[in-house]
Amino acid sequence: MSDHHHDHDAPLPDTVLRVKALESLLTEKGLVDPAALDVLIDTYETRVGPRNGAKVVARAWVDDAYKKRLLEDATAAIAEFGFQGRQSEHMVVLENTAKVHNMVVCTLCSCYPWAVLGLPPVWYKSSPYRARAVIDPRGVLEEFGVALDEEVEIRVWDSTAEIRYLVLPQRPGGTEGMDEEALADLVTRDSMIGVGLAGSPGGV
Amino acid sequence: MNGAHDLGGMHGLGAIDPEFDEPVFHEEWERRCFAITLAAGFLGKWNIDMSRYARERMHPADYLGTSYYEHWLHGLQTLLVEQGILTEEEIAARMLELTGEQDT
Numbered sequence: 001m002s003d004h005h006h007d008h009d010a011p012l013p014d015t016v017l018r019v020k021a022l023e024s025l026l027t028e029k030g031l032v033d034p035a036a037l038d039v040l041i042d043t044y045e046t047r048v049g050p051r052n053g054a055k056v057v058a059r060a061w062v063d064d065a066y067k068k069r070l071l072e073d074a075t076a077a078i079a080e081f082g083f084q085g086r087q088s089e090h091m092v093v094l095e096n097t098a099k100v101h102n103m104v105v106c107t108l109c110s111c112y113p114w115a116v117l118g119l120p121p122v123w124y125k126s127s128p129y130r131a132r133a134v135i136d137p138r139g140v141l142e143e144f145g146v147a148l149d150e151e152v153e154i155r156v157w158d159s160t161a162e163i164r165y166l167v168l169p170q171r172p173g174g175t176e177g178m179d180e181e182a183l184a185d186l187v188t189r190d191s192m193i194g195v196g197l198a199g200s201p202g203g204v
Numbered sequence: 205m206n207g208a209h210d211l212g213g214m215h216g217l218g219a220i221d222p223e224f225d226e227p228v229f230h231e232e233w234e235r236r237c238f239a240i241t242l243a244a245g246f247l248g249k250w251n252i253d254m255s256r257y258a259r260e261r262m263h264p265a266d267y268l269g270t271s272y273y274e275h276w277l278h279g280l281q282t283l284l285v286e287q288g289i290l291t292e293e294e295i296a297a298r299m300l301e302l303t304g305e306q307d308t
Contacts, residue, residue, distance in 0.1 A: 014299075015233060015274055015277060016233045017299045017302050017303065018277060018281065018295070018299060019233045019236050019237045019240070019277060020233075020236070020299075020302050021295050021298035021299045021302060022240055022277075022280065022281065022284070022290070022295065023236055023240050024298060024302070025290055025294060025295065025298055026240060026243070026244060026284075026289075026290075029289075031243075031244070031247060031289065032240060032243040032244060033243070036243055037236070037239035037240065037243055038239075040238070040239040040242050040243065041229075041235045041236075041238065041239050044228065044238070045228045045229065045235070049228075105212075107210070107211050107212030107213075108209055108210060108211070108212075108256075108260075109209065109256055109259075110272060118228065119228055119238075121222065121223070121226050122223060122226060122230075122272070123220050123221065123222040123223065125272040126220065126221075127211055127214070127217045127268060128217040128218050128219060128220045128221070129220045130211040130212065131211045131212065131213060131214040131215070131217045132217070132220070133212075134212045134213055135212075135213045140220065143219065143220050143222075144220075144222065158212065161252050161253060161256060
């Protein structure tokens with residue numbers, strides 16, 4: 001943990017106190033319901049996460065008609081799984097191919113498709129990623145252990161408050177006989193942000 | 205607004221340093237800050253653009269020196285005060301009371 005200090009330093013006591021003060025005042029005035037707060041936390045800590053996106057990707061790998069719908073109207077195709085709503089109202093899916101690799105950033109903030117990936121990791125929200133993804137994407141990919149051929153074009157997509165992107169990674173080789181569920185296990189969160197590749201069978 | 209939040213292309217910020225197997229939240233206060241921010245949003249007094257603008261108005265030195273949920277906290281307090289839901293004074297007073305509780 002000590003190496004990962006840049007976006008979650010031990011907060012000042014002031015920060016902890018301020019959160020408590022706001023929560024207690026809002027609760028006291030009946031403006032927030034403590035039980036609802038617990039539900040929100042549980043939802044995003046344990047229920048909504050990158051497993052959602054992995055199911056979408058695996059379906060697109062095995063079902064060409066679904067993939068076509070996903071690329072044409074991602075919001076609707078993703079909603080077929082029941083994944084929709086908050087921070088994912090307008091989804092766009094970007095297909096990685098042998099020639100084009102897509103990666104996603106939010107330079108201004110932390111916009112991220114919550115319904116399919118959950119809450120963003122600290123590095124996604126950090127200053128270094130937001131700064132460098134757009135000027136040195138190849139260097140950033142190398143930092144994540146991804147070395148692409150020189151000929152592969154890298155496209156960087158800067159999210160907005162409205163549009164959220166999901167990368168459709170390439171299906172790994174050697175997965176021809178695998179079913180949708182097994183394929184979903186190969187789909188990492190990072191591969192759907194575009195800073196990773198989908199894992200190969202047996203080598204995740 | 206081209207404040208410190210407008211980070212695309214900025215040099216000198218160092219390595220990305222992703223954390224392996226990162227938890228969704230690192231601290232309890234982050235959980236609470238996340239939840240009260242969402243819940244307060246349901247009051248319907250502001251939209252996502254206003255939330256972002258409230259965070260972007262942080263002083264650049266503060267913005268770059270604090271964590272993501274500290275940005276959220278700053279933005280939430282700004283909106284609550286601007287919308288007349290809470291006052292700076294009652295927040296300060298409550299913080300003082302809570303300090304007393306912790307000391308006892």
